[in-house]
Amino acid sequence: MFSHFVKSALPRCEFTFTYTAWQHTRGWCGASTNLDQARTLLQLIVDRGFISPGHANVELFKRGTTCSYGPLGSELRENVLHQWWRSMTGSRQQVFEINTPSSSGSPDIVAGRWGHLRIVEPDDVRNVLNETELSREQLVHSVRMFLQRSPLLRTNLIQGALEQFVPLFELVNRKLPFGIAETGRCFQPSQDGSAAEVTHGSLVWFCSPRTSSQWLDHWARQRLKWWRKDELEEVASRGVKIYYKFPWGQEALEVLSSRGDCELLQMHKGVRSKFQSRDGQKSVAHIVSITGNIDRGLLAFLSNSLQLHNREDIKQKLHQRKVLKLHPLLAPVKVALGIGRGATMELRQVCEGLWQELKEAKISAWPGYLETSPVPMEQLNSKYDEMGVLFTAVISENTLESGLLQVRSRDTTIKETMHISELNNFLSRYISAADNM
C-alpha cells in the first residue's frame, strides 16, 4: 500500500525532473558491460585521488564502508554531509543536532541495542591469561567476564538519540513532533571477521502514535526527493528502503522504519511519566527512524555522475572522454586555475590573488598553476573532467594586458571569455542557480 502511494502520489517535482534530465541527456555510451563500468569508475576514483590507492581500500569503498579518502573524496564527503544536514534540518525548527561517543562503557547497557563489537585492551586480557593458578575452566570464565565488561561499539546512531530524548523533550515543552539528528561513524562486524566502519546520517523522529504512519510517508517522500529517486521497497510492514543500482548490483542507501514506542519504554524502564506529551491524549512518543549510509551515498553520486563518450580523432583513433558530472553543490572543486602563455612568475601571482579571493568566497579552487611541468591544455581538461571540476579558468599574458581570461565549462566544453573581476560572481551565481533547481 505504502509503496503504491508513493509511486502514484509522488509529484513529479522539479527536483526529480532535473535529476532525470541530468541522468539521461548523456548516458553511458562507451562501456558495454557492467563490469567495464565498475572497473572504469573505481580506477578513475583512485587515479584522481578521491580515495587512496590499494586493493583493500578500494574494496572498503565499494562495499559502502568508510575507507581512506584523499583530498577530493574528503571534500565530496563534506559536501554530501552538508547537504544531508541541510535537507534534514533545513526548514524545521524542531530538529536538534547532537553528537555522542561511538562507544559505551556503562555497565547497565544492553548489548543487543548497542551491537556486539567490543573494545579490548589486549594487555588486560594477557593479564587474565597469565594467571597461572586458574584452572582451564576458571580461565574460560574469567575471559568471558572480562569481555562482558568491555566497552561496546555502536552499530547505529539511534541509541544516542534515545538517550537524549528526555532533556530535549523538556526543551520543547513536551510537544510532539520533534527530531534528533546526528552523523557519525558506526561499527559493524564484516564478513571477513574484521570490523567495518560506516558513516551514518540519522534522524530519529518522535511523534504521536496516531501520526506515525503519516510521518513515515512524509519522510519517505522527502528522502526519495533528496536522493532523486522515485522507487523504494517495502521492508516487512513497518519500513521502506531506498536502493541504488550500482554496476555490481543493487544496494540500500537509506532505511526508514516505524519503530513504535518499545525502545523508549525499555530504556526508561517503563516510567511513562517521563515521556508523556502535553497533548490531550498524554501519549508516549512513537519513533520513525531514518538512517542513511553516507559512504555508500557518496559512491552512488560518483557512480551516477560518470559519463563516457567515445569519439574518433582525425586519424580515426578512438578516444574515450570520461566526465564526472557531479552536481554543482557536490563537486569537490568548483574551478581549476591554470596558466597559459606568458611570464610564469607574474601569472602565478595573479592566480594566487584569485585563489585567495575565491577561498574567501568559499569557492573551492584547484591551484593548477602550481604544476611545474608544462602539460598540454587538452590533457589538463581531461584530468579536470575526471575530477568533476565545474570550470577551468586559464590566466595568460592576455589577462595581464586586458584582464580577460578564458573559462571552459565541464558540462558544455564551451569556452567563454570574461573579465577576471567577474569570475567570482559568475561562479557564485552558477552554484546558487543549481541550488535552486
Added chain:
Amino acid sequence: MFSHFVKSALPRCEFTFTYTAWQHTRGWCGASTNLDQARTLLQLIVDRGFISPGHANVELFKRGTTCSYGPLGSELRENVLHQWWRSMTGSRQQVFEINTPSSSGSPDIVAGRWGHLRIVEPDDVRNVLNETELSREQLVHSVRMFLQRSPLLRTNLIQGALEQFVPLFELVNRKLPFGIAETGRCFQPSQDGSAAEVTHGSLVWFCSPRTSSQWLDHWARQRLKWWRKDELEEVASRGVKIYYKFPWGQEALEVLSSRGDCELLQMHKGVRSKFQSRDGQKSVAHIVSITGNIDRGLLAFLSNSLQLHNREDIKQKLHQRKVLKLHPLLAPVKVALGIGRGATMELRQVCEGLWQELKEAKISAWPGYLETSPVPMEQLNSKYDEMGVLFTAVISENTLESGLLQVRSRDTTIKETMHISELNNFLSRYISAADNM
C-alpha cells in the same frame, strides 16, 4: 631557547590583545574558590544543554574526552572545528584534507604505531573458548593469536597522514613543504580500564630537514595566536605544548612535535626514492606534527568565557548573573527570537518568517517564540546569557504596527530598537566584524 624566543618575539598582535581585553574587562568576581568556579561551570553546561546530564557524562567532558553533546554543545563543537580548519588551511594552497578509518585490519600494521586497543567480536572469542579439545596451554595460545589478528583502533591521526604521503607527494610534484590535515575521533585507554574517545585536530607538516625547526617555531606561534595564549612549555627537546589553566588544574590543549624522518622511512621500509624531494639535495621529508584536542579546547573556550557578576537588588538580596561570553564566531546561537505583548499567533508567524530568513543567511537563531508558558523577560535574558546567545530580539505588537523590534546585547545588556528588516544585516555585520578583529 625556543620558549624564550616565543615569549620575547611574539608580536602583541591585535588578536592576542583582543583576547586579553575580552578576558580581563570583567573577570571572575563572584566565585571565591576554584572549586566553586568548576562547579558553577559544569552545572551551567548541563543545565543549558551543552552536554547531556549524568555524572559519568560530565566526567568524560571534564577530562577532555568525547561525551554526549546536546544541541548547544554540538553546535559549539562544529564552530570550533570550523575555525580550526580555517586556521589550518586558511591561506595555504598546500594543505590537503583527508579522512581515514579509525581502525585498521591490515595484518602488516605495527601495533606500537597504531596504539593497543583492539576491536573484538565476542562471539568469535567464545568460539575459541568453546573448543573443548584444546588443552589449557593451547587455549591461551589461541586467544593470544586471535587478539593479535583483531583490528586496531587508532590513538592519533598521524598514521593516516603517513599512509597518504606518497600519492599526495606526487600530487605536489615532490615539492616540500606541504601538509595533510584531518579531524576525527581517536581512542585511548583510560585509567579506569574503559576506552576514552578524543576528537583530534591534526596537521602533519612535511618539510625539508634544514627547515624543520623553523617550521616548528612558525606553527607554535601560529597556534598560540589561534588559542589566544602567550605561553607554552617545551617538551623534551623536540616539541612544545600549549596548556590551559582550568579551575581544576592545567591541561594540554595542543602538542607540537618535530618528529624527524624515521616514521616515513619505517613505513615505506627504507625505499628512499619514494619520498625524495625534487630540490637539489634530494632530501627525505621531515615531519612536524600538530595535534589539538578539540573536546578539551571546547571546554577551555567555555571555561574562559564564563563570567560571574554579583549584584544586589532593591531589597538587598544578592543575585548572581552568569554570562557565557563566547566569541561571536563560536557562540552556538547568535540570536534568540522571543515574543512580547500582542496577539500570539500573529507574532509567531512573524517570528517564523524571520527565523527562516536568518537560517538562509546561516545565522543560527533560537526559536524562543515556541515557548508556551509565559516567562518574565528578565528570566529569559538570564537563560540566554547562560547559553551565550549574542542578542535577543523581541517581536511585539509594536512590531506589527511599525516594524520595529527591540534587540538586547549579551555583552552590554543595552537594548536597541531597530527595524525588523535590519536585523539580518546587523547580525551579519556584527559577526564579520568580530572575525576581522
